[in-house]
Amino acid sequence: MSVRQEMPGRLLRLLALLQSRREWPGRELAERVGVTTRTLRRDIDRLRALDYPVESTGGTGGGYRLGRGGRLPPLVLDDDEAVAAGVALAAAASVNPGLGESATRALAKLGQVLPARLRPRLAAAGSVVVAPARGVPADDLPGEPDQSGGPGGDIGGGLPAVDPDRLALLAAACRDAEVVSLRYVSRGRDTDRRVEPQRLVVAEGRWYLSAHDLGRDAARIFRLDRMRDVTATGRRFVPRPQSEDPVAQLRESFAAATYRHTAHVTIELPEPEVRRWVPALPGGLSADGPDRCRARVSADSAELVVQYVALLAALAAARGAGVTVEAGPEVTGPLRSLGTTLAATP
Incomplete structure (x- = not known):
């Protein structure tokens, strides 16, 4: 293969390397591309002629980095990066209505240029479902x-x-x-x-x-x-x-699910009112009559259980409602300490 025939592929490899790091020493970059430093300088000039903003940097021997241009240059992705981009675009299209149309267009463009060996992996990414954040730690x-x-x-x-x-x-x-x-x-x-x-x-x-x-x-x-x-x-x-x-x-x-630490909380308030104030409870909430509900708070972290039980107790206290907690000492102990501290606060 002649030098001229292999040049487009070499320029793409060079572009991919420039995109992978913030800055490259000239000699190291030439070795990675497989050319002399003199040929590297010529290839850099060719990229600049194609409107890629390649900047020269100082230091021993000099170096290069890809600067910010006035328009978005083409990206060069490896196999895993291309599939990861496809999964991210599919996720964005399913979970964010504001990005849905743009993400779908970008996914279609990616699918058109993707090598045949990667298309099954990208097509499979369409089965991914993204759950909106629920606000629980x-x-x-x-x-x-x-x-x-x-x-x-x-x-x-x-x-x-x-x-x-x-x-x-x-x-x-x-x-x-x-x-x-x-x-x-x-x-x-x-x-x-x-x-x-x-x-x-x-x-x-x-x-x-x-x-x-x-x-x-x-x-x-x-x-x-x-x-x-x-x-x-x-x-x-x-x-x-x-x-x-x-x-x-x-x-x-x-x-x-049952985790390491679980507390059962009875609250003398209607279930809809409690759910309105604590919508993302790590556990479950169910009605126990028209004016009472029961919460099950469960997590592997005792501190997390204490936080949510305290939140439920504070909600009940603010409305003058009764609350009963059934839990192990790793939860009730910190709750008593917290109650004592609050009671002593002027």
Whole structure:
């Protein structure tokens, strides 16, 4: 292949490198592209002639960076970046009405130029459902199913990363109705599962799979970062009836789950009034007559349970209503301390 024939590909590689870092030393950039520093300078001039704002920087040997131009230059993405962009655009189209039309147009453009090998992964991304933020601290979100079938919690710093290949495999399995085998880590237990994937749901930055667990013959919610050895079996299944609202299904699973710390609160107020003031309760709220309701507050964090029970108690006190709390000492102890402190405050 002649130098002239390989030049367009070389310029694209150069452009991709310039987009990947804020600044490149000239010699290192030339080595990455596979050319001499003299050829690199010529290629930089060619990019500038194409209206790419490549700036020269000082320092030993000099360097280059991509500046801000008057118009948006084409982006050069690798495979994972292209699929990630597609998933993000599909999510934006489904959760944000203001961005929906623009995100859909951008997704269509991406699909037109995507290589054939990546199109199934992008098409599968259309099955992803994004749950609007519910305003509950992230520590309350579930980590893995407990023995009752609901998702259990797992307190940790930051949100876990999800393997893009695993995400693509599960999205394709949801689309194609294909059984998946996996190992699942559940509060220290490692179990083998065979599941019929139904939907992928994103909630508060975490990925979940709604599926039918064949071994337990029951619906389950799985967190993707808890999965290991995820494999498509090639066995197809007839999709089972499922909830029309996967976000509501996930929320119900959150509310029904039993976590490490649980408090039961009886409030002498109508359920609609309490729900109006505390709409995002980590647990459940149900009426116990026309003027009374019961709240179940459950989380892996005792501090989080204390916060919400205190909020319910403050709501009742502000309206002169009675409140009764049933919980373990890890919750009632801090509540008594808080009450004593407030009582002593002038």
